[in-house]
Amino acid sequence: MGMKTLGRHLVVEMYGVQSALLHDLSLAKRVLRESIEACKATFMGEHYTVFAGGGISGIVVIAESHISIHTWPEHGYAAVDIFTCGDQVDPWSAYEVFIKHYSPSRVNVTEIKRGIVEA
Amino acid sequence: MGMKTLGRHLVVEMYGVQSALLHDLSLAKRVLRESIEACKATFMGEHYTVFAGGGISGIVVIAESHISIHTWPEHGYAAVDIFTCGDQVDPWSAYEVFIKHYSPSRVNVTEIKRGIVEA
Numbered sequence: 697m698g699m700k701t702l703g704r705h706l707v708v709e710m711y712g713v714q715s716a717l718l719h720d721l722s723l724a725k726r727v728l729r730e731s732i733e734a735c736k737a738t739f740m741g742e743h744y745t746v747f748a749g750g751g752i753s754g755i756v757v758i759a760e761s762h763i764s765i766h767t768w769p770e771h772g773y774a775a776v777d778i779f780t781c782g783d784q785v786d787p788w789s790a791y792e793v794f795i796k797h798y799s800p801s802r803v804n805v806t807e808i809k810r811g812i813v814e815a
Numbered sequence: 816m817g818m819k820t821l822g823r824h825l826v827v828e829m830y831g832v833q834s835a836l837l838h839d840l841s842l843a844k845r846v847l848r849e850s851i852e853a854c855k856a857t858f859m860g861e862h863y864t865v866f867a868g869g870g871i872s873g874i875v876v877i878a879e880s881h882i883s884i885h886t887w888p889e890h891g892y893a894a895v896d897i898f899t900c901g902d903q904v905d906p907w908s909a910y911e912v913f914i915k916h917y918s919p920s921r922v923n924v925t926e927i928k929r930g931i932v933e934a
Contacts, residue, residue, distance in 0.1 A: 702887055703894065705826070707927060741862040743876045755881055757862045757872055761894070766880050768821055771932040775822065775880070777896070806927070808826060813890040 702811030703761055703781035706791055710774045712801025718767035718774055721746055724754045727797045731763055731790035732756060737780060760785045765794075774798065779810065821930030822880055822900035825910055829893045831920025837886035837893055840865050843873040846916045850882055850909035851875060856899060879904045884913075893917065898929065 717723060721744060732739055738759035745753040755764040761779040768774070776794050778787040787807075795803065836842060840863060851858055857878035864872040874883040880898040887893070895913055897906040906926075914922065 702890065702892065703885075705894075707824070707826075707929075709929065709931075711932075740864045740872070743860040743862055743874075745859045745876055745878075747878070753859070753876055753880065755862075755874055755876055757864055757874055759864075759866070761872065761885050762874055762883055764881060766822075766898075766900070768930060768932075771821065771930065773821065773930050773932055775824075775898070775929045777898070779885075779894070779896070781885070808925070810826075810828065810894045811887060811890065811892050812828075813830075813887075813892055 698815040699812055700815040701809045702813060703779060704787050705779040705808040705810050706787045707806045707808060708776035708778065708791060708794065709804040710776060710798055710800035711772060713772050713774055713798045715769040715772060717798055718769035719750060721752055723797065724752050724765055727793055728754050728756045728763055731793040732758060734793045735780060735785045735787060735790040737785050763790060817934040818931055819934040820928045821932060822898060823906050824898040824927040824929050825906045826925045826927060827895035827897065827910060827913065828923040829895060829917055829919035830891060832891050832893055832917045834888040834891060836917055837888035838869060840871055842916065843871050843884055846912055847873050847875045847882055850912040851877060853912045854899060854904045854906060854909040856904050882909060
């Protein structure tokens, strides 16, 4: 019996992002929504938090798992997770949306296979 | 100048979990809430989805990032993410809560350092 992978999870580290972008809640909402469309995922719910000290957390739950961003404007850094399951959704299409809008000077991405099970 | 890490992210793969537990929405809510308490994180919001075909998605946003679970009862598998920032919160305390309630026969955990910046 062969094995298959249920999901793919991109762990994205964006460095060298302009601080103003990382403070911008409406941008975060637009990027998360657009990233869902880009990878053809199905929106299920969302939650956003703006921190008094600066920084935003945004998470969208999709039928195929979740996409999230947490920003640290004081460090020009954002942590992005793009976790999708199924063969119909390509997490890299969502990734491109983040890169386009945040233009990090340096980015580190690790793709993790999630759920390696019997096919 | 030295470097510091903003967050720690546990990528947890739980295999061999009883199917009934992975269908149980109230259990997922209890485990997520209890895991927040265990690691002394601050609750900000949550979202749960129950899928018609079986399986649950649950995400809690915490002031220190997020904790999530996605379950595949048909495979006895759940994907858990415990992403915390700051020195006051220990993601491994939250991890223990998941293991206690779901009793996976096999578990794989990877700890990822998130946000390596100048101190």
